[in-house]
Amino acid sequence: MTDRDWREQVQALLGRATKLEAGEAKVMALEEAARLADIHGDTGMAFEVRGALIEAATFGGFPDRALVAFAWCRGQQQKNPQRFPEEPLLWKQKWVVGRLDEFPHVSRKQIEAALDDAEQCFARAGAGQRAMLKLRYQTARDMGDTALAESFWARWVEAPRDHLTDCRACDLDDELDHHIDRGEYAVVLEKARPLLEGRYGCAEVPHLTLGSVLYPLFKQGRLEEARNAHLHGYALVRRNQEFLATVGEHLEFLALTGNVEHGLRLFARHLGWALGHPSHRDRFTFLAAALFLVEQALDAGREREELALPRAFPLYAPEGTYSLRALRDWLAAQAEGLAAKFDARNGTTRFKELLFRTRRMREEVHPFPIPFPG
Amino acid sequence: MGHRFQVNLRGIIDLLSHHLYSSPGVFVRELLQNATDAIRARRHLEPDHQGEIRVELIEKQDGGLPTLFFSDDGVGLTEEELHRFLATIGESSKREALEARRNDFIGQFGIGLLSCFMVCDELLVVTRSARGDGRTVEWRGRHDGTYTARTSEHPLERPGTQVFLVARPAAAEYFTPERVRQLASHYGGLLPFPIHLTAAGHTEHLNPTPPPWRQEYASASERRAALLAYGREVFDTEFVDCIPLHSEAGGVEGVAFVLPFSPHFHTKQKHRVYLKGMLLSESAENLLPDWAFFVRCVVDAQGLRPTASREAFYEDATLARARESLGQSLRQYLVELATEEPRALQRLIALHGLSVKALALDDDDFFRLVIHWLPFETTLGMMTLESYRQSFPTVYYVTTLDAFRQVARVAAAQGLGIINGAYTHDTALLEKLPRVLPDAQVELFSPSRLAQRFEEPTAEELEAVERLLHVARAALEPFGCEVSLKKFLPAEVPTLYGDVDDGAFRRDLERARQESDALYAAVLEGALTEEREEERPQLCFNLLNPVVCRLARVRSSEQLKLSVEMLYVQALLLGHRPLRAQELALLNRGLLGLIAAGLDEDDAGTGEVH
Known part of the structure; x- marks a missing residue:
């Protein structure tokens, strides 16, 4: 394969990926592009392609593939911090670390180490506590450490926003979990209103929100609204x-x-x-x-x-x-x-x-x- | 008597113009909506009342600002109702509250009027209620929040409402004959009451004909031609065909136009929708089932609820039922094509295969009807499932592009057709086949099994290559790769690397672990330990290949091992498998070894001459 050939192939794969909807085909096209760059030893290209790959895998339901691509980038970043600065990886690190607890084979100790490491990376980038507190809250919640989760929750929602915190729609959507856990269904529905009315939204909101409010709506006897949330929400997901x-x-x-x-x-x-x-x-x-x-x-x-x-x-x-x-x-x-x-x-x-x-x-x-x- | 609004009117006007409306031009829609509502309300009282709307643009000869005049012969308002709308507006300082007000006649009337302040500073409303005491009331409002209301000295002869807007200098562009005509036709072109526009000394009926799908035609072909002409006018596109749409739920009627090109399947088609004859949106998205992205449509709905933005319909059970019915209309069209005009269906599949595949996936009867006409990519080129099954009684498919690339060349050389199921819907369609057609045989094909289908060497041949096999097995064991030896075409391919399903990803994982830092290497280790499959990749040597035949005769075990290793690395690279650390070391060592071996030979040769 000549030099021009493979670069064209990579570009064709990237072009193809942008046209595909979130999902396996898109992830596979980007993985293929990353492999081509690897075979030809073009680390810069491989790093760039993996950026797109991490995003596609995160939002297309392949957190394992996002993790693998991130770990590779992280390795390059550590070996050559001049060429690959830490900052652009932070947002992706948040996606990856936030999902480690979803793999049962990753140990508690490893999860904690990855969280501590992320905290240091975020601090070096001059970020406030908000993004980290949410990660820690969600991890503790997912792992069933209720007391710890509650304490992080309280600190998270009060921490000021900064350049590394999630969008307002995501933050608000993630706040709902806490109230659902506590059975505060009226609060859930009140807080979810701006999301359901479309005042804030993003790639995953109200997709996630319309699923989260089903049980609260059901419990509040608001069945017609629940049915509409189901019809609308299911079509989105x-x-x-x-x-x-x-x-x-x-x-x-x-x-x-x-x-x-x-x-x-x-x-x-x-x-x-x-x-x-x-x-x-x-x-x-x-x-x-x-x-x-x-x-x-x-x-x-x-x-x-x-x-x-x-x-x-x-x-x-x-x-x-x-x-x-x-x-x-x-x-x-x-x-x-x-x-x-x-x-x-x-x-x-x-x-x-x-x-x-x-x-x-x-x-x-x-x-x-x-x-x-x- | 001067009144003041209870709220900051400027604030509300700002809210309307920045959050509710896409352009100031919508004041025409709002006034038409008010007139329409008023006429409908009057028809409740007097079912025989016809109703009409008049619009007049009065341009001043002296260069003064033009005035726009709207009048209807609808139900009109009493003075008490006039005051009430102002009061309700007073409570509506939030967008949601404003939206809620739209659902009642008075609220909508007020919001509609307020929108006029986007283009004028002063508004005069003269109205006589069909329900009141026959008095005519006059309301004069200003954008600064002051208004007067009083009994008019020039009573109207019959019930109805007249609105006068004097252009604001900065908005004079909305007060030209062309613009008013364009806006009124745009929003009100399908309204069931006549709209007459008078401008520049000329009166025109803006909506003389009902929507084309409600008109009578002499023949089906004339109807089709008329609808296609309408589609061309609305969307500026030369459509392939048109399909009538109808749904009891939501009272939807209209026409869908078949696109002349294949859209990306995640582009949502933007449809033009009317609500009771009034244009609601030119970019409604949620009207049709997901799979129906091969059409754009124009519809008029009697009973669907608009969302706050008025850009789409609210997701409720009625809309779900309407969507189902409209999907049925489209399905019916496809079914008729399949049974009556199969060639036309094939042309449609060539353009819109994805839509057809998506529907076939959800609908068994439709699947049965069209599955054999659907095209698939195979190792022998594109072919319909029908022609594929004529050659191959069992349907073989792979699910990833990577697997397809691995098998494509060799399978083609063997004349073996394998379907690439990596495209959207294809795998799911093939897996559905035996469920719907019980006689169909469908098998998932794994590249590591391709070698099993090749011709086995004879016992004699096997004996000749025994040492090659032995050395190769030992050499590749450290790389977790198995070895086999077969005879297959094309002969110029020395080896075939057949990977397990997620083999490429497993290798990525291992390389990432080698490349990453201690923390993430450990995390990946956790992920690696899970569900490791027994199956391993395989390197199959081709005994028909001359190099492989010569290899079998190489005496030096060292040389043989080196060659095997290099063939392995070559197979990996040809298969787009980046090398792991240990393979990279192999490559480096091997290259040096081959050069050294070449030099040795050269030395030996030189020695002979001297």
Whole structure:
């Protein structure tokens, strides 16, 4: 391959990537471009391409690929800080570090080390505490350390904004979790209003928000609004596996409102994402919701179901008929397995409790028919 | 009697012009909306009332500022209602509150009037209510927040409302005959009540015909021609075809135009939508199902709710049902093409294959109808699934570009067709095949298995290459690569590197670990340990290749090992696999070794001569 050839190929791949929607194809095109640059020893190009790759992987549902690309950039940065300054990597570091806890094989100690390291990097860049406090809050929350999470939350929301903090829409959306955890549903809905009314928005808001408010709306008896949030929100997230957990929230909502048939179709459509999803936390959210849904289907007297499940599914049946009991057992084993791994790593019981919460939802079911959006 | 608004009027006007409206020109829409609402309200009282709207531009001969005059014969307002709208506006200092007011007649009337202050400083409203005591009320408002309201000395002969706007000097551009005509036709061209515009001494009926999809035509082809001409006029595009749209839910009617080019599949098509005949938006996005991005449409809806920005419809259950029905209209069109004009469908697939594929994915019956006409990229070129299946009873596919690149050349040389499933929807469509057509055989193809299909060497040949195999296995073991030896075409390919599904990513991961610092190397180690698969990549030597045949006869084990290692590195690089640290060392060592070996030979040769 001549020098010109491969540079043209890289440019063609980059061009192709910009035209693709968020997702695997886009990530793969950028990975291919990075490999070409690597083969030809063009570190500068390889570094630049990986910048785009980290972003595409983060927003396209491949946090593992973002992590690998970041680790490579980080290595170059450390070896040659003159050529590759730290600052432009910080924003990406935030994306990557914020998701480490979603891989159960990454140890607690490693997560803490990565957080401490990020804190030092941010401090060197003259950033305030806000971005770090949020990262620490979210990590502690995800890992089930409630007391620690609460203390970081209180400090985070009071810390002033600066050039490395997330956009207002994201920050506001992330604030909702705290109130959801505490069952403050009215507060959630009040705080979410500017996001739902479209006054603030970004690449992931209101996509995420419309999933988060489903349960609060349901609990407040605002079913029509919940249905609209479902229809609107699902349309926004259905094409990007980055939103697997949000799809899980939609499944849970459909099960809660007795829309089992509709829910099963969504489950079948998105199970493929869950099977290979790099974020095991998002897998858990989806599978736990699916478990609840299938339990609902069984309660409704369904036994066997025609479902278009993907080939990678371990119980895959080419003719497409599945026993719901077998499905339930498989989902339960998966969800419990993930919960056990996370709880063991975290040294807490959060995931077991999340499963328990899902199991208790049977008592909250309140039928409210919703048309299938197609 | 002079009144003052309860609120800072300038603030509200600012709010309107900066946050609610895209351009000052929308005051024409607002006045038409008010007139329309008033006529509809009057029809509630008097079902036989026809209703009409008159617009007149009065230009001064002396060069003074022009005046615009709007009048309708709608329900009119009583004095009490006039005061009420001012009061409601007083409460509406927020955008959301203003929006909420739009839902009632009086509120909308007030907001509509206020929008006029974007282009004028003073407004005169003369109105007589069909419900009141027959009095005519006159309201004169100024942009500074003062107004007067009183019984008019020039009573109107019949109920209705007249609005007079004197142009603000800076906004005189909105008060020319061309501009007024353009704005009024733009917003009100589909209104069901006649609009007459008088300007420059000439009166014109701006909306003499109903929307083209509601007109009668002598024949289907005439209808098609008329609709396509309309599409050309609206979107300035020569469309391929037009499809009537209809939905009970939301009361939607209109026409979809088939684009003459393939759009990027993440471009949202911007549709022109009317709400009860009034133009709502030229860029509504959420009207059709996701898959239907091959059309742009014009529709009029009777019962959908606009969002605050008035740029789209509010996402509610009615819209979901309407979207479903409109999707059905489009689907019906495709089904008719499939059954009656398959050639036309094939042309459409060539342009809009992605839309058709997306629909086929969600819809089994449609899938059955079109799947065989859909084109796929294969190792033997583009072909429809039908022609592929005629040659290959089992459908083989790979899911990534990388895998496709690995197998493409060799598979093509073998005459083996493998489908590239890396494009949007293709893998999902193929995996759906056996579910919908139970006789179809579909198999995922792994590049590491390509070698299994090659011709095995005979026992004799195998014996001759036994040492090569042995040395190669030992040499490549440290790199986690297995070795096999087969006979395959093309003969000029010495080896084939077949990787496992996520092999490329695993190598990226390992290289990143080697390149990164201690902290991230450890983090990646955590990620690496998970779910390691048993399957390993494979280097398959081609016994039909002359170099490989010669290698089998090399006596020096050292030389043989070196050659094997170099073939391995070459295979990696040809397969776009950047080298890991240990492979890079191999390459460096190997190059030196080969040069040294070459020099030795040369030395030996020189020795003979002397």
